[in-house]
Structures are given as structure tokens and as C-alpha cells.
Amino acid sequence: MQSPALNSTSTLNISSETAAHSEHPDLRMTGMAFFLVAESMIFLGLFAAFLITRSMVAVWQPEGSEVEILLPGINTIILISSSFVMNRGATAIKKNDEAGLRFWFGLTALMGSIFLGGQAYEYLHTPFGLTTSIFGSFFYVLTGFHGLHVTFGLMLILMVLWRSRKTGHYSEHKHFGVEAAELYWHFVDVVWIILFILVYLL
């Protein structure tokens, strides 16, 4: 279906069409906000399932299904702090400080990686598996699904870093990528806090 001729014309179309869209104000952050509404509903649904099941099952955490709290606790602190670190990066670019952006975002990426590493370590050392108990299943699926989101957020940050190597790519007036990555990271953070309370503390 895709002959070269087809391709060239359709790209032509796209570019001429997208050019025109620069006229309307940048709506991407609004779109992002709606996207995060949808994202929160997935987590809300999963959390609700978690809570209902928990209230129904007689033995919630059977022998050997207990979770360690120290490592994830440290992990939590790292993740929450990373949100503040990242915010400094976003503030920096609003003052046209590109080096600041690179530094703080780099630090955030590092902290995010530590979090993921911590999670991997935790997975390797938990005494239960995915199918050992219903608690175990929820534990892995919830933290895993969240971990996927952290990974995605990390990729966004790395993308911003990659692009920011070119001076002037982000500036006081043009920093959608920075803002979007930041909003997403905060979202992932908030979800983690709820998840941590539900899975580890409750």
C-alpha cells in the first residue's frame, strides 16, 4: 500500500497542515492534563479492586507474604524528593538557565533510576511470587504497573535532557517538554504515595 509516491505526498500534506496549527495557542498542556485524568482512573480502579478484595478475603497476607518496609521507605523518600529536585530544573528554564535545567533534570533522572533499581532489588528479595497469594498478585501488579509509569517518566526526562543539549531548544518561552515531563513525574509521585500507603502501610 505504501508506494514511495504515496508517502511523499502524504508527508507534504501533513507538513502543510501542521504548519497551520501553529496559529492556535499551544494546547498540549491541556491535553496532557486530560490524559492524566484518564491515567488516574486506571489507578483508581486498581486501588478500588485492591481495597474491595482486601476487605473480602479472610487471610490477606498469609505467612511468608509480608513485605519489608525499610528499602521501599527509602525509595519513597528518594522519589518524593526527586519531585522537588525536578521542580528546580523547571524553574531554572523559566529563567532561561539551561545549565540549571540540565543539572536538576539529570539529578532527577538519577534518583528515578535509583528508585527503579531499588524496586528491582526488592522484587529479587521478596519471599513470595506473583501467584503465591492474592496479596502477592496485587503487590506485583500494582507496583509493577507503577514501575512502568516511572520508567516512562524517566524516558521523558532523558528525552528532555537529550534535546536540551542544543542551546536554545528550551527557553523561557518554549518549554512544553519540560513542563509535560514535570507534570507527569509529579503524577507518578502522587500515585506512589497512595500506593505505598495501601500496599505497604495498611
Next chain:
Amino acid sequence: MTAPTTTPTTAHHHEERLWWHFFTFSTDHKVIGIQYLVTSFLFYFIGGSLAGVIRTELATPASDVVSPELYNQLFTVHATVMIFLWIVPAGAAFGNYLIPLMIGAKDMAFPALNAIAFWLIPPGGILLMSSFLVGAPQAGWTSYPPLSLLTGKPGEFIWILSLLMLGTSSILGAINFMVTIWKMRIPRMDIHSMPLFCWAMIATSALILLSTPVLAGALILLAFDLMAGTSFFNPAGGGDPIVYQHMFWFYSHPAVYIMILPFFGALSEILPVHARKPIFGYRAIAYSSLIISFLGLIVWAHHMFTSGVPGWLRMFFMITTMIIAVPTGIKIFGWLGTLWGGKISFTTPMLFGMGLISAFLIGGLTGVMVASVPFDIHVHDTYFIVAHLHYVLFGGSVLGIFAATYHWFPKMTGRMYNEFWGRVHFALTFIGLNLTFMPMHELGLLGMNRRVAMYDPQFQNLNLICSFGTLLLAISTFPFIINMAWSWLKGPQAADNPWGALTLEWQTSSPPPIENFDEPPVMTSGPYDYGLGGKKADFSFLKPKPRAMAASAEK
């Protein structure tokens, strides 16, 4: 005073749209809208053919045409196709095509995202159909565990994957609709002079954003149970199948409003135009969509009245469900008020529109009946429910899609459809629909359960009527298909505004140029200011066919 309409088409100096653009990753919302519409119609014919096999099987009490396993696959895929590949994408089709035109924008807010949303649908649909090769899912479109975990594993997994793709598509589309309507209206159009279709799409998109992700969550957990051996919903491992039902219906009840609201919106556009009257009670109709959305989020357990829901909760969900009759009634009565005192021309869109009111009413009234817990305990999971759901979905959504397709056909293609065959299509569809689904009420009340390939011979006569009605429905699609195909290729040229309508999409050429408007459109009147010296309709195309007029007089 009606200058924009008379702008000659030749003035548009845009490149010609070529047929193969419709097969590419185009970011033009009009191309995408038509891609959506044509794709969803193809899936309608597939879903309808499956229904044809279902009804053939049910013409006799014995299970003689297909095996019981295959029968279960047939209705599972029938419902999945009809819902996720026909009605929902068809709603997105009109949303895509119409929203930017109606609000005077050049395109959607995120054209590339829009194209991605569309291109998730064909693979999702093909994936679903491919499940027949390995044994399609057999657990009904509701896919309740534990059954869905025990039968037809590969098919079930394909079903989950396909639904995740289609759900993602729907979410991406909803983001686009929301942002576009919210932010891209022409400056003079405030929220209360926006066409009602846009209101309906806001209500629909809000539901999609809030409910579809919960279905995704349920499907992810179901997939783990299916493939990884967890037991979230499997009582054998300590899970609770009822939790799945809650999550499923938290999406699938709002989904029924996702499937009807866009066409309620379209109806609010169509009726005033063909009755030459302002919409009756603009604000009431606009807000009632939002109220339906909100209520739609808190009634889901009415699908679980005989399941694991305690008595007092059943009462709560009964009352919230019944209240939905109020905003829906506001719409129905508003439409009747619109027709009252108008000058109604029985064009095909108008016939389908009035047919929608008539048939949806029946489905809505039975909906309120089944909302009553003591009565629902009797009819739950019987053909009474099958009758209800087809009256609202076929009598509501499908007739709405037909009405909208005919109404905007001249705009989309620049050609006029054939009025006579349109009316034939309507007559056959309307009779066929009532023959097919009316007897199902009685079947259910008398004791015929749903999802069965063989049934008590005492029910045979009524079932025969249903099957005969389906034959009529199948026949009715032929005048439609031929009319559409022929008119698109060879039909008479349509004027820019053949209906003399006032909404902005009619101010540009038919079909519109690539960026919709050659010069920024201006609102010279409200969207429904008929009878106030606005535009006049040109009904000359109705005249040469006196036969067709006679056909309409008997309705």
C-alpha cells in the same frame, strides 16, 4: 445577508482530495472522520452478519446450525464488534468530522494524535476477528470470570488485547474532543451558542476519560488471571469474581451513554433543520447531557441486581438509575417541542430522526422497568434485556447513525444521496427492527433466558418472527449500501448548504477545503435561529420525485 452560502465553490483553490488519501495516515480531521465512519460501517456489516447466523440458529429450538460453543463465540463477537467497532467509532467519526467545522476551527487540537487514535481501530478489529482462527472468546461480551478464565483461552486473550487497543483509541479521541471544543471555538461562539452536538461530545468525552481506564484496569487484571495464573477474580485462588463485575460495569454502563449521547447530539442538529424550527429548550437539552453523564457514573450495579450486591445497595442503584429517565425525558420532550409547530419535511434524515425517538422511547421505558429491582430479578439475563438493549442501541444509536450519515452526506461527499431509496431504507429498517426485537420482550417475560443456542420449543413461533425481522434488516442494508456508493461516485452535485442550515459547517463548501474555511467563518445567527429570517432551505431536489413524497405521507 446570507453571503457565505453563496460563495461559489470554484473560489476554493485547494488541492483536490484524492481517493487514496483515505488510506493514508492523514491528519486532516475530515479524512479521519470519514475513515472512522467507513471502517465502522464495515464492522457493522460483519457484526450484522454474525447476528444473521445467530438468528438463523434461533429459528429452531434445536442447536442445529452451529455448535453450542460456536454459538457462544458468535454472540460474544457480535456484541463486541457492534459496541467497540461500530457504535463507539461511529460516534468518534461524527465527532471528528463535525466538531472543528461546527466551531469554526481549522482542525482538531492534536491532528497527529487523532490519526493515531483512528489507526488503532483497524488492527484492533482485525485482531478480534482473527480470534475465530484459534477459537473466539465464548464468555459473552461481559466476559465474566471464572468462566472467561476457563473457556477458549487464546480467544479470550485476543479479546482483551483488542479491547485494550480500542479503549486506548477511544481515550485519545476523547482528549482531542475535549481540548478542541474547550479551546478552539471561534471567538464569537460562547459556550451557549455552541451547537448541541458539541455539548453532547463534551459529555461523551468526559465519560470516556473517566470510565474507559477502569475497564483497562479490569482487563489487565483479567489478563494476569488468564495468562500468569494469578487469581484476582478467580475464587479458586481466593479472588472475587464480583470485583470484576463492578469494574466492568463501571465502564460498561457509562459506555451505553457513550454510545447514545453523540447521536442524541446529532438528532438535536437534524430535527431543527428539517422542521425549520429552533431547538426547543436549548439549555435544558445541553445540560441534560451533562446530567446523564454524571448519573451514568453512579448506576453501574443495576447490571448486578441478582449478583453479589447486598439488598440495600440494590435499592440505591435502583433509585439513581431511575432518575436518568428525567434528563432523558427532557430531551425527548424537547425534541417533540421542536417538531411542534414546525414545517416538517420528510427527508431521510428526518425520518430516521423521528424513528429514533419512537424506537428509543420503547427501549427507555423498558430500561426504567428493569431498573426496578423486584422486576429485574425476574427478567435479568432473559430476552427482555436483549429486547431492551437492542431498542436503545439499534433503535437509538443505529438509527441515529443513519440519520446523521444521510444528513451530512452532502457535506462530506459534495453529492446528494437518492431520497427515494433513502426512504425505502428507512421503512424496511423500521419495520425490521420492530419485528426483530419486539417479540423478545414477551420471550423474556415468559421464561426464555439469553445466551442459549437451544430453547424450549414453546418459544419457537415468537423466535421465528424475530428471525424474519432480521431478514428484513439484512435486506434493508442493500438499498443503503447501493445508495451511498452510487451517490458518492455519481450522485448529483450538492449545494454547499442544501438544507439551509445555520450551523457553521454549512457555511463552507461541500466538501470543505483542507483547512475548512477559506476565510474565518462568522456567526451571523445562533445555531438554531429558524423562523427569525435566517436561511431558507432549498427543497427543489425533493420535487422531481412525487412517488417519494407519497411514500412519506403514509408515515
Next chain:
Amino acid sequence: MNIPSNILTLVAGILLTAVSLWYGQNHGLLPVQASEQAAQVDGLFNMMMTIATGLFIIVQGCLIFVAIKYRRRAGDNGDGSPNNGNIPLEIFWTAIPAAIVLMISIYSFEVYSQMGGLDPMASMGHKTPSQVLAQNGESTSEMSMSGMVAMDNHRGSIALGLGATPANENKPPAVLVKVLGLQYAWTFTYAGTDVVSGELHLPVGEDAQLDIAAQDVLHAFWLPEFRIKQDAIPGRETELRFTPNRLGEYPVICAELCGAYHGVMVTKLYVETPEQYQSWLDAQQVAQAAEPKTPQQVAVDVSKLSSNQYLQPYAQELGITPEMLQHMDHHQHHDQYSEQHNS
């Protein structure tokens, strides 16, 4: 408004009411009533049918009326009246439906609590599912769901189904039967006896309670002539309590999709005089004392039948006959099973 149109409206209103009332009582769409609860549900349905008929006539009537009165005449390309709203009218048609649904809700609530739906004691003190299974079957270990994890005990206090009617509250039922749904049969264990049967017998006029459980997947226990239905949920116990008041044979239908042979998961309920019931029970007890059975042995697995065997009785009569269930003994069951595997 002149007088004739007022009179017309009045006449139309009276006619509308009369037709709706008549149709609401005479639709003839429901099967016989075999219990007091069925009569109550029918009363509710008739009331809703009356209202629905009225609304149906009003809306369809308006559609036909406007289609005739306000059709565009040939050559008239003008617009209709510019009337675009009427607040009092809109309030009227918001308030009336609101009042109607409120009324239906209250009536439904009343009927539901009369049926025992709100009995706070329903399911109270029921056993955990594993105990339920152990009661229904002789040994749990043989069953496919032997690994069923016990649910929380306090889950038993959630009322699921229909409990005692207000009149019978706090009274034990006269007859207690444990119902087990499994692919694809219903089996009944009569409390206080060893009787396990594939058909349900109940004495007329006595308060009966069914404790419903499922072994494998969801099923739903439906008695159309009694207008009652409740899902059988693996891992949970539900109940239906009712008093049959009409002698006869009634179908017992599985209403929840439970697999390919969901459609044949049918048996019969025999409502008999107390004497007949007792003698049936005694006869069963003698037979079963000689050869005890578990529900799983009583149930015939229709999916293991050849399609001819399976369709033959079905085409003539709804459901597997009770004789089939009774005479299908353990050995035969296994023979068929291995046959399937060998072929």
C-alpha cells in the same frame, strides 16, 4: 384556548388513561404466578406497564400528530414558528417524570422488602464456602475447586438474595435445601436427610429456603413462575426464600452464562402436597441409604454426552429428564468420560 379543544384534551386524557389501565392489566405477557411474591412482582409490573403504555401513547401520538399537522406543504419553503422554549412547560415535563420514577421507586422498595430482599438476617451465620462445599459434597478433596480459599467470615453477614418476608422474620424456614450449581446441572441436598437429588421437590404452602452455591463458574437459579432469581457464585453463598402456593411442575433454569451447555442446565421444581412431598422424600432416603451419592455424582455432565444423545431429549422437552439424572450412576459417568478421552 377555546372550549372544544379543552374537551378534546379531556376526552383524549380519559381515553389514554382507560387504554393504559386496560393494557396494564391485560397484557398477558407473564407466566402463571406460583407464589405470593410472584403476585406482588406482577402487580408492580402491571403498574409500570400502565405508565409505560400511557407514555408510549403520548409520545408516539405526538409524533404522529406533528407528522400530519406540521408537515411541510408542497411549495412552502418558509420556516416554522420561532418558538424556542417555554419554561413552565419544561418544568412540568421535568417534574412529572421525576414524580413518576419516585413513585415507581417507592413501590419497588415496598415490594422488594415484602419479598424479603431487605431481611437483615439473610445469609447471616452462613458457613464459609469450603464448609458449604463440604456439606454439599461428601468430600471436598474430590472436587475441582478443592483449592477454594475461604473467604472472610464476616462476608457471610452480607445479605445476598431474598431472605425471610417480614411475616416470617426470625422464624426458621420449614424446608431448607442446599442448591449446588455446577456445569451443567443443579443438584439439591435436603437438609436433615441424606437425600441428594437432581430435581427440586417442595411442599405447597410452606416457607422454603434455598441456600445456593456454585462449584465452578457463575450460574443463576431462576424460577420464572416465582419471578425470583439469584446468581450462584463460587466462593459465596446466596439464598432465596419463598413460599410456593400453587401445585404443579415448574422449570428451574440457569440464567447466567456458564459455558457451552448453559442452555440445557435446566431441571424441574415439583410443588406437591405435604404428603406427596414426604413420601417422595422417604422413597429417596431409602434408595440413597443403599447407594449414597454426592451432588457431583448425581449431576450428569451434558458436555460429555454425544451431541445426538444430548439433543434428542432436548428437542422434545426442555431439559434433561429427572430420570436421566437419577439413573446416571457413578460408573456410567466415568465410562463416558474415558470414552471421550479415548476417541
